Amino acid sequence: MRTPMRRVRGLGAARSGTGQFWHQRVTSVAAIPLTIGLLLIITSLLGRSHAAVVQILGSPIVAIIMLLFIINAAYHMWIGMQEIILDYVHEDRWKLLSLMANTFFVFAVSLASVYAILKLSFGV
Amino acid sequence: MADLEAGTTTGMQRVRPLSPHLQIYKPMLTMMMSIVHRITGAALYFGMLLLAWWLLAAAAGPNAYANVEWFMGSLIGQLVLFGYTWALLHHMLGGIRHLIWDTIHGFEPAERELLTLSTLIGSIALTLILWVVGYLVMGGPR
Numbered sequence: 001m002r003t004p005m006r007r008v009r010g011l012g013a014a015r016s017g018t019g020q021f022w023h024q025r026v027t028s029v030a031a032i033p034l035t036i037g038l039l040l041i042i043t044s045l046l047g048r049s050h051a052a053v054v055q056i057l058g059s060p061i062v063a064i065i066m067l068l069f070i071i072n073a074a075y076h077m078w079i080g081m082q083e084i085i086l087d088y089v090h091e092d093r094w095k096l097l098s099l100m101a102n103t104f105f106v107f108a109v110s111l112a113s114v115y116a117i118l119k120l121s122f123g124v
Numbered sequence: 125m126a127d128l129e130a131g132t133t134t135g136m137q138r139v140r141p142l143s144p145h146l147q148i149y150k151p152m153l154t155m156m157m158s159i160v161h162r163i164t165g166a167a168l169y170f171g172m173l174l175l176a177w178w179l180l181a182a183a184a185g186p187n188a189y190a191n192v193e194w195f196m197g198s199l200i201g202q203l204v205l206f207g208y209t210w211a212l213l214h215h216m217l218g219g220i221r222h223l224i225w226d227t228i229h230g231f232e233p234a235e236r237e238l239l240t241l242s243t244l245i246g247s248i249a250l251t252l253i254l255w256v257v258g259y260l261v262m263g264g265p266r
Contacts, residue, residue, distance in 0.1 A: 025226065028219045035216050039209075039254065047262040050186040057182055070175075077169045084166060109172045116179035 020079050027076035034069040041065065058120040066117050074110035078102060157240045161218040164211040171208045209254060214247035 041062055045053050056062055081102045089095045149155065178196075181188040195201045221239050224230050230239050 025223065028223065032216060032220065035212060039212075043254065043258055043261060046258055050182070050189040053182050053189065057179070066179075073172065077165070077172065080165050081169055084162065109176050113172070113176040113179050116176070116183040119183040120179075 020082075024076065024079045024083075027072050027079070030068075030072045031076060034065065034072055037065040038069045054120055057117065058123075060121075063117050063121045067114060070110050070113045070117070074106050078106040081106075153244075154236055154240045157218060157244060161215060161222075164215040164218070167211045168208070168215055171211065174204070174208065206251070206255065210247060210251040213250045213254075214243065217243040217247050217250075 041056075045056060048056070057066065082099060085095065085098045085102060089098050146155075146159075178192050181192040196205060221230075221243050224239065225236075230236055
């Protein structure tokens with residue numbers, strides 16, 4: 001007799017069946033120091049001139065912390081929004097559309113932010 | 125029951141019995157903070173647009189940056205940023221609480237109440253401290 005159990009076996013205990021659950025934990029641990037870094041960076045930039053902001057955001061350490069924050073947050077929020085969608089959107093068409101919109105939104109917002117940081121870092 | 129039995133013949137359209145949902149239960153702090161964790165998560169999701177706007181404006185030049193500064197300095201902008209700060213800190217502290225729970229610690233009634241209450245008070249306190257520091261850095265409200 002074949003049951004769905006066949007497909008589930010071997011996926012438990014974080015092999016890959018609970019992959020996203022685990023990735024959400026990994027990104028949440030990473031988010032703690034990165035969020036503190038982001039808040040320190042933003043606080044230190046308050047009230048500064050555009051030229052100073054450009055110089056500080058483009059400096060290596062600050063730019064790397066910002067890039068790590070954005071990429072980490074992008075994956076974390078992609079999983080999180082997917083979880084929310086799967087909880088509340090049951091109708092197939094809307095579910096697929098909103099999952100797709102989630103992916104588009106996360107890519108667009110995070111890549112735009114990454115582009116800005118890179119432009120600030122390398123000029124042009 | 126008639127619906128259920130009639131429904132079984134149509135397969136996908138079957139009406140299933142529902143388990144009790146939020147409105148059945150007495151609101152409790154842990155439950156409310158669980159909901160708030162999700163709401164702040166969703167708010168931060170869209171709040172990333174603000175970060176992207178700010179960074180793109182800084183990359184675009186002084187004029188674009190002046191527009192962002194004008195908005196962030198306006199009453200609405202300040203309210204949004206204040207809410208964003210609190211949402212970020214509350215989601216972070218709530219996340220730490222969940223990480224502690226993931227290790228199977230802090231589940232006793234008194235412990236979970238204390239953990240939940242401290243994330244709420246901690247997030248409000250940290251937000252206020254950060255804004256006081258922010259205004260000091262700025263040299264007072266504009």
